[in-house]
Amino acid sequence: MKKTACLLLAAMFLFLFFGCGKGGADSADATASDAPLTARDIADRIFAGVKFDDTLTAAPESSAMSVYRLTGYTGDCAYFVSTMATPEEIAVFKTDENHDVAKLKDAAQNRIELQIDNYSSYAPKEVPKLENAVIYTGEDVVVVCVSADNKTADSLIKGLF
Amino acid sequence: MDDRNSVKNNIAAAIAFCIFLAVVPLFLIFLPDKDFSGAEKRVLSQRPELSLGSALDGSFESDVEKYIQDQIPLRNAFVGIGSYFDRLIGKNGADGIISGKDGYLFNTPVVFNKDSLDINLSLLNNFSDNVKTDNYIMIVPSAGYMLEDKLPAVHETYRDKEILDYISDSVLGKYAFVDITDALSRSSETNQIFYRTDHHWTSAGAYAAYREFAGHAGYDALSEDMFVKEYIDGFHGTTYSKSALWFKKPDRMELWTYPESDITVKITDIGSEKTTTSDSLFFKDGLEKYDMYPVYLDGNHSLTEITNDSVKDGTLLIIKDSYANTLATLLADSFHRVLMVDLRYYRTESVSGLIEEYGVDKLLVLYGIDNIINDTNLIWLK
Numbered sequence: 001m002k003k004t005a006c007l008l009l010a011a012m013f014l015f016l017f018f019g020c021g022k023g024g025a026d027s028a029d030a031t032a033s034d035a036p037l038t039a040r041d042i043a044d045r046i047f048a049g050v051k052f053d054d055t056l057t058a059a060p061e062s063s064a065m066s067v068y069r070l071t072g073y074t075g076d077c078a079y080f081v082s083t084m085a086t087p088e089e090i091a092v093f094k095t096d097e098n099h100d101v102a103k104l105k106d107a108a109q110n111r112i113e114l115q116i117d118n119y120s121s122y123a124p125k126e127v128p129k130l131e132n133a134v135i136y137t138g139e140d141v142v143v144v145c146v147s148a149d150n151k152t153a154d155s156l157i158k159g160l161f
Numbered sequence: 162m163d164d165r166n167s168v169k170n171n172i173a174a175a176i177a178f179c180i181f182l183a184v185v186p187l188f189l190i191f192l193p194d195k196d197f198s199g200a201e202k203r204v205l206s207q208r209p210e211l212s213l214g215s216a217l218d219g220s221f222e223s224d225v226e227k228y229i230q231d232q233i234p235l236r237n238a239f240v241g242i243g244s245y246f247d248r249l250i251g252k253n254g255a256d257g258i259i260s261g262k263d264g265y266l267f268n269t270p271v272v273f274n275k276d277s278l279d280i281n282l283s284l285l286n287n288f289s290d291n292v293k294t295d296n297y298i299m300i301v302p303s304a305g306y307m308l309e310d311k312l313p314a315v316h317e318t319y320r321d322k323e324i325l326d327y328i329s330d331s332v333l334g335k336y337a338f339v340d341i342t343d344a345l346s347r348s349s350e351t352n353q354i355f356y357r358t359d360h361h362w363t364s365a366g367a368y369a370a371y372r373e374f375a376g377h378a379g380y381d382a383l384s385e386d387m388f389v390k391e392y393i394d395g396f397h398g399t400t401y402s403k404s405a406l407w408f409k410k411p412d413r414m415e416l417w418t419y420p421e422s423d424i425t426v427k428i429t430d431i432g433s434e435k436t437t438t439s440d441s442l443f444f445k446d447g448l449e450k451y452d453m454y455p456v457y458l459d460g461n462h463s464l465t466e467i468t469n470d471s472v473k474d475g476t477l478l479i480i481k482d483s484y485a486n487t488l489a490t491l492l493a494d495s496f497h498r499v500l501m502v503d504l505r506y507y508r509t510e511s512v513s514g515l516i517e518e519y520g521v522d523k524l525l526v527l528y529g530i531d532n533i534i535n536d537t538n539l540i541w542l543k
Contacts, residue, residue, distance in 0.1 A: 054432075055432060057509065062540075063540045066280055066284075066537070066540045067537045067540060069276065069277060069280070069537075071276065081508065082508075083431065083432050083508055083509050084430070084431065084432040084433070084506065085430070085461075085463075085505065085506045111537070114535055114537065117535075118505075118535075118536075120202070120203065120403075121399055121483075122460070122461050122483065122505070124197075124202045124203045124204060125197070125204055127203060127204060128204050128206075
């Protein structure tokens with residue numbers, strides 16, 4: 001009985017280690033470099049590593065501020081938008097003196113809720129992408145990703161930080 | 162004896178409950194999953210995949226909960242019962258839909274987000290400086306504002322007048338504001354101007370706006386008796402789906418055709434190779450689907466071009482949301498060409514370039530009152 005319990009405990013510890021190992025190559029890349037990733041770096045990595053049904057294109061930072069209703073925002077941001085009729089997008093916002101993580105997260109959640117409301121009317125089949133959208137909050141960054149594979153996006157984004 | 166009956170009843174109730182607990186999972190396991198609810202017009206959650214990661218982080222458990230909620234047998238009935246019960250206990254409007262008189266289902270009043278509206282009006286005003294067209298803006302008020310007599314006695318206040326006045330003042334000098342509230346109000350005395358089970362205006366409501374716009378844009382509006390009307394029954398729209406009040410009677414749609422028009426419709430979706438052409442303004446294939454509203458010009462697309470060879474001149478470009486789909490079927494009878502651009506789908510191309518390419522002389526911005534405040538796609542207007 002005691003031997004069995006010890007074996008089970010050992011197996012549990014192994015599983016815990018596997019969980020900490022998530023993120024693979026991306027995680028290793030992030031830790032290998034000392035320089036913090038820029039918003040554009042983060043967006044590029046998400047774009048390269050996640051599946052999108054739509055064609056995404058980089059949009060001006062001013063578009064991101066307008067879409068996310070971030071008046072007076074001066075931080076580092078990157079924004080990729082879909083060119084067709086889907087809600088897919090990548091938005092990365094680093095904090096500035098007027099916009100902390102909480103404010104940026106609120107803006108992201110408002111954006112997703114509004115999109116759900118809009119797409120419920122005219123393209124309801126796109127709504128699940130929004131309902132499972134990734135909104136990641138880090139120490140000084142908020143990342144939004146709406147894609148065809150939000151689970152992979154979630155893992156990838158977490159692996160970057 | 163009474164004790165024995167009581168014990169028997171308790172046992173029977175327990176057995177019935179256990180059977181219920183056993184049978185429902187069997188239905189979930191053996192019945193095929195539904196992927197879409199036509200009544201609610203939304204995608205339903207599918208059977209989640211179990212993985213170590215999803216089990217450890219809790220997402221599997223929440224996905225299972227969503228799956229059961231969406232796939233449980235008789236889901237529509239349960240949702241409907243819940244919705245009717247909510248109204249019975251006074252929660253009319255809690256889900257965003259107010260159940261009114263005569264079968265009307267109204268969206269709750271739009272929140273007057275001034276910051277958001279200012280951004281959109283600024284984008285529109287800046288755009289007007291870049292084009293040499295006669296510019297108009299028409300905002301469709303909400304059904305709840307226009308049909309106050311159909312609302313229940315207790316309801317939130319509709320601030321449409323305040324919002325419309327604010328818009329009118331903000332675009333002064335850039336766009337001629339086409340106020341359609343009086344025209345809609347007059348029409349409502351004898352016509353149904355909004356659907357009961359959908360947030361859109363009816364053909365009669367759009368016609369009132371068509372006549373009002375004629376006075377601004379300078380075309381001769383066709384009289385109502387010049388149109389041939391086709392009636393389509395069985396329309397349940399957006400407010401019906403959102404409310405889950407399944408016993409509400411469906412609406413009747415009307416397709417108004419002017420026989421003298423010689424129409425060609427060309428529909429383009431940016432990013433797609435596909436172009437659709439038709440010699441009719443009405444796409445009746447859409448009547449077989451869960452959403453019948455796209456019968457008007459096949460719904461929303463990047464660019465819709467309507468050419469009428471029986472009208473010699475006049476090119477109108479409409480920057481729009483879905484309200485324009487009905488109105489454009491009337492405007493097409495008074496202009497040689499009507500172009501509709503939906504910025505939700507027309508993001509990478511230049512609208513000013515389109516204006517120049519087609520020699521557009523009149524520009525109409527047409528949105529419902531909620532979208533002019535909340536739409537975030539006007540940033541693509543260039």
